[in-house]
Amino acid sequence: MSLVYLKNKKNGVTYVYESVGYWDKEKKQTRNHRKCIGKLDPQTGELIPSKKYAETIQKLLTHKKRGPVPSVIYQRQFYGATYLFDAIGTKLGITEDLERCFPESYKQLLSLAYYLVLEDRNPMSRFPRWAKTHVHPYGRNLPSQRSSDLFSSITENAKHHFFLLQNKRRIREEFLAYDTTSISSYSKTLKQVKYGKNKDHEPLPQINLALLYGETSGLPVAYRKLPGNIADVKTIRHLLADMDFLKQKKIKLVMDRGFYSEKNINAFFQDHVKFLIGVRTSLKFVRKHLDDVRQSLITRSHYHSGCGLYYESFLTDWDYTEVKKRSGETVKDKKRLYLHLYYNDQKATDDKTAFNKLLDSLEEELQSGRRNPDHEKLYTRYYEWKETPVRGLSLTPKTEAIAKAEKDFGYFALISNGIKDPIEAVEIYRTKDMIEKAFGNLKERLNMRRTSVSSEENLEGKLFVQFLALFYLSYIKKAMSDHGLFKKYTLQELLDEMDIIEQYRQPGGHTHIGELTKKQIDLYRLLGVEPPTMV
Known part of the structure; x- marks a missing residue:
């Protein structure tokens, strides 16, 4: 027995039918008996039983005969992937932290995040269809108006509290990768939508999104929205101010060369921030050292097979300048700086x-x-x-x-005030690729290439839900990479393998799941999750 949903094209009402299969001996094929038991509420997506069906259920519930109540509805929903997300949310503390910050709406937020991960590039308007066929935290439909209200209810205080709680769970000594990306918008009402340097080369106004990512954990830490006409190099001071709420005593940042400027390096020294940043080989102090070692650098003694690079390092001085806020006095000093030079044939x-x-x-x-x-x-x-x-x-x-x-093809340079080993520096710098992949996930899989919301509140809420979804994507992709699963699966293929596991539910509340294959059990364990029990 199963449920069938059919929409009447004339009145737009979706009717629910109870379908029972049987074998037709004459036609020698499977046939179905269907009986209408009600219709779906267009707002909640819940069943409104017909009068006759409601009377049938009432009689069954008040039946005086002892023993189990006969099954009337036998529901079947997809369960395996959302079970995986539940387990990841528990393991990372996402569910617990969300409940503390959003006690009234955390289940809705989780369900929307699950939907974004599973349904590649689908808009929020498709959520009601997905909600009917999947087990998820909220357990009900969330109409578009309700989702808009939900987005608007996400406050800045609650959001930053969530960032703080999650940061306390992460490794405190890791470098934080920092980068920005542009998100195009058709909206003319959002204040921060401006024309700027569009990183996707689209002729549209945009907002910029800045993201912090954990170098060791492989998980997002926080994000902030910026006006579309703000250049990367100008965002550092605001970043340092905003990071105060993370209560992290030792801040360590890794960034690409788009964030380099003398002003920013001075700011890092002034705020005691450890940094690793790419710089152009055309800078005077870089070129001086590069020209000195250009001939000797590309030799066997300077080659590292593991990284596939030639390397050389220098301990040099940075001409530090600081202008005192109160007195206006200019202070000059020498700061220790490590310059790492590299050459790569490819x-x-x-x-x-x-x-x-x-x-x-x-x-x-x-x-x-x-x-x-x-x-x-x-x-x-x-x-x-x-x-x-x-x-x-x-x-x-x-x-x-x-x-x-x-002349400079194949060369690149990094500077740091904390990492003196050139191989350690380049390995940490390469983890910055995670943030590029995160932006790819946000724009492609999580449908954020262009924003279509028309209010600041809805934009903030939608960004937060997409940020939540990024936790699950990042965790799964890191586990797949660590265990070599990308050799056998794409991300979508792995999620599909999990998603086909079903949960069966009867009216009395009894539930059980279908049988798991050995492949599915192994995948759960490689992803750091115990498989669901088939009870």
């Missing part, structure tokens, strides 16, 4: 390929007359040209300028 090849593609595009733009205003400096840097009525445009590459650019 990077050199990739850099050269990318550079030649750039030159190809510059030549095509010049010859076609479709010049890009953003490329004017590049035209002048790498080309000379003459134009005559007969021969048209004649381009001459500037050989010295091109050779100067090619």
Whole structure:
């Protein structure tokens, strides 16, 4: 026996039928007997029983005969993946912390987060359909109006309290990877939607999202929303101020070179923040050391097989400057700084390929007359040209300028005030890739490439739910990576393997699940979760 949902196209009402299968001897095939037992409430998604069906249930419930009540409804819902999320939420303390911060709505928040993880790129409007077929914390439908009210109810205080509680559970000595991404928006009412440097190269206004990620745990720590026209390099001071609420005594940050500036490095020293940051090889103090070792760097004695890199390190001085707030006095000092230089053969090849593609595009733009205003400096840097009525445009590459650019292909540099080992530094820096993957998860799988909400409150709420979903995605992906599961499964294939496990429910409250395969049991354990019991 099962339930069938059919929507009447004329009146829009979804009717619920009790379907019982039987064998038709004449036609020699399975057939079904269907009996209407009611309709779905359009707001809650719950069954409104018909008068006859309600009377039948009442008679069964008041029956005086001893023994078990006969089964009338036999529900079947998908259970395996949401059980996995429940176990992860318990293990990481997400469920407990959410309940403390959002006692009235934490189950709804969890259900929405589960939906975002399981239903790749689907909008929130599809949640009611998913909720009918899955076991989930809230256990009921959440109509679009209710979800909007839920998003609006998420306060800044409750959100930051959740960040703080989660941070207390994490490893305190880990580096925090920090980066930003742009999220395009069609909304004209959001205050922070501005035109800026769109990292997805879309001609739309945007907001920027800054994210902190744990280098050891592989889990998100916190996020903040920024105006779309704020450059990366300008966000550091606000980041340091905002991180006070995490109550972390020793802050250690790892960032790419887009965040480098003398002002930011001085700020890190001033606030006693340990940092590891990428820098351009064109900086004077970097180039000085690089030119000194360029010939000796690419030798066997400087090669590390594990990382596939040539390396060299220097202990140097940073010219520290601080302006006292009260007196306006300028204080200058020398601070210890580690400079790590690296060379990678594959990077050199990739850099050269990318550079030649750039030159190809510059030549095509010049010859076609479709010049890009953003490329004017590049035209002048790498080309000379003459134009005559007969021969048209004649381009001459500037050989010295091109050779100067090619000179640094394959090299990159890191600076730190705390990590003196160059191999340790590059290994920590490479974990920053996690944050790039996190942005990919947010934009692609969690459907955040473009925001369509029209109010600040709804945007804040939706971002928070997507941030919650990122915990589960990050945990699962790290476990899959640690145990080599990506060799056998994509993320979606693994979730599908879990999701097909069903839970069966009878009216008296009795539940049991279907049989688990050995493959499913092994997957649960590799993901750090005990399989559900088949009782």
